Amino acid sequence: MPDTKDVIPGADGAPGRSRIEWVRSGCRLLSSIAAEFTRTRPFDGLTIGTGIHLEPKTVALLLTLAEGGARVVSTGNLSSTQADAVEYLRARGVEVVGAATTDQAEHDEHVRQVIAARPQLLLDNGGDLFARYLAEPYPGLLGGTEETTSGRTRLRPLAAALEVPVLVINDSPIKQFAENRHAVGQSVLESYLRITNQMTNGRRVAVFGYGACGKGVAANFRNACASVAVVEIDPVTRLEASLDGFAVPGREEALRNADVVITVTGAESVITADDLGFLKDDVVLMNAGHFPREIAVEGLARAAGVVQRYDAADGIETLRVDDGRRIHLLTRGHMVNLAGPRPLGNSIESMDLGFALQARCLEAVAAGSVGAGHTVVPVPRFIDELVATSFLDRYGRSGTPPPTSGQPSSGHPGISGPSTGAARSTP
Numbered sequence: 001m002p003d004t005k006d007v008i009p010g011a012d013g014a015p016g017r018s019r020i021e022w023v024r025s026g027c028r029l030l031s032s033i034a035a036e037f038t039r040t041r042p043f044d045g046l047t048i049g050t051g052i053h054l055e056p057k058t059v060a061l062l063l064t065l066a067e068g069g070a071r072v073v074s075t076g077n078l079s080s081t082q083a084d085a086v087e088y089l090r091a092r093g094v095e096v097v098g099a100a101t102t103d104q105a106e107h108d109e110h111v112r113q114v115i116a117a118r119p120q121l122l123l124d125n126g127g128d129l130f131a132r133y134l135a136e137p138y139p140g141l142l143g144g145t146e147e148t149t150s151g152r153t154r155l156r157p158l159a160a161a162l163e164v165p166v167l168v169i170n171d172s173p174i175k176q177f178a179e180n181r182h183a184v185g186q187s188v189l190e191s192y193l194r195i196t197n198q199m200t201n202g203r204r205v206a207v208f209g210y211g212a213c214g215k216g217v218a219a220n221f222r223n224a225c226a227s228v229a230v231v232e233i234d235p236v237t238r239l240e241a242s243l244d245g246f247a248v249p250g251r252e253e254a255l256r257n258a259d260v261v262i263t264v265t266g267a268e269s270v271i272t273a274d275d276l277g278f279l280k281d282d283v284v285l286m287n288a289g290h291f292p293r294e295i296a297v298e299g300l301a302r303a304a305g306v307v308q309r310y311d312a313a314d315g316i317e318t319l320r321v322d323d324g325r326r327i328h329l330l331t332r333g334h335m336v337n338l339a340g341p342r343p344l345g346n347s348i349e350s351m352d353l354g355f356a357l358q359a360r361c362l363e364a365v366a367a368g369s370v371g372a373g374h375t376v377v378p379v380p381r382f383i384d385e386l387v388a389t390s391f392l393d394r395y396g397r398s399g400t401p402p403p404t405s406g407q408p409s410s411g412h413p414g415i416s417g418p419s420t421g422a423a424r425s426t427p
């Protein structure tokens with residue numbers, strides 16, 4: 001029995017809350033930006049509409065925006081909303097629309113309600129909010145941000161219609177290497193281990209897609225002693241995977257050999273019912289791409305020859321085929337590192353970096369530091385440099401001791417210094 005004095009309770013009791021506190025206290029960049037925003041108030045008088053996974057790290061981001069004076073109206077993405085996060089946000093004045101859902105129509109209604117609040121700034125994740133805005137435009141939208149590759153692909157053809165700055169966080173080199181490559185790779189491996197409790201050593205893993213995320217996934221499984229093959233439709237990227245030392249078989253050969261199949265492409269129907277015949281007994285299928293359509297789960301479940309569908313364990317659904325094979329699907333094809341039992345998502349530090357980019361980009365849009373020429377474009381270089389320098393300072397990687405929370409980073413007062421808010425005329 002531990003001595004009671006050794007037992008340190010969570011910050012305010014409930015386990016979910018203490019995890020949120022743990023994450024918030026780990027987000028050193030967001031903590032320092034929040035302290036700065038309480039002084040500079042870049043979002044005074046503005047509503048920010050957000051449509052992003054509601055989990056502990058986004059809690060840290062949304063509360064940072066609220067510290068800057070914003071009214072924050074939020075909803076989650078399909079399937080990833082965590083009840084603790086919603087409760088925590090609501091208790092601190094953030095307006096959260098809806099709750100966790102895997103139903104597309106219900107999710108669409110939540111998005112509609114966020115847009116009905118007529119936010120001046122949008123923080124989007126997958127393009128839902130901007131697409132909805134275009135369906136029913138209103139005056140006063142200043143612009144905003146889009147978090148993902150998939151959202152950028154969706155919004156780029158709509159750029160001319162949007163006519164306001166939309167900064168794509170995904171296209172920052174920092175997001176690419178810190179989150180997409182390193183953090184997604186680590187957390188997908190962590191999710192596989194947590195959900196299946198199976199070893200990786202010697203397992204044959206087929207990774208579909210060798211973009212930034214696929215590179216990290218392939219590297220992390222290789223580092224965990226798996227035998228990794230990459231399936232990639234772009235021949236140049238396939239060559240890169242080959243020169244990085246991965247096998248690059250055709251998709252059918254990869255599927256016939258794989259013990260684990262991971263999709264991380266951003267595309268739809270990468271694995272479908274037509275592939276059922278190729279899959280080995282006991283194969284594990286999982287998706288790390290944004291949309292839950294990379295593995296056509298329902299099509300597979302209804303394919304000829306599938307005789308049974310059952311929940312094998314928390315986060316694992318099994319299809320039994322009439323020839324005796326069992327096909328295991330993790331988290332019903334939703335992003336494996338954000339769905340399923342006790343999802344932790346990407347590392348705190350990687351998300352702190354990405355969300356510092358978010359906060360700084362929204363600050364720049366509110367301040368008018370970027371204009372209509374910045375519609376669906378990468379994060380401006382000055383913001384990347386500001387965030388990179390702050391990270392090196394705050395996490396003690398620059399050779400000098402990190403400043404304590406709330407203290408400004410050396411030489412970086414923010415987007416336009418303490419008078420940022422004055423640069424914008426509130427509509």
Ligand SMILES: NC(=O)c1ccc[n+]([C@@H]2O[C@H](COP(=O)([O-])OP(=O)(O)OC[C@H]3O[C@@H](n4cnc5c(N)ncnc54)[C@H](O)[C@@H]3O)[C@@H](O)[C@H]2O)c1
Nearest residue numbers: 148150209211212213232233234264265266267288289290
């Ligand atoms: N799980 C997470 O935490 C997380 C985090 C960031 C991004 N994402 C998502 O992961 C996905 C991939 O992101 P990315 O940044 O690596 O994208 P990317 O565009 O850089 O790379 C995707 C790769 O997949 C390849 N591809 C497309 N269709 C394919 C197919 N049918 N078969 C094989 N390869 C195919 C493309 O040629 C490309 O090389 C996106 O949906 C993104 O939104 C997930």
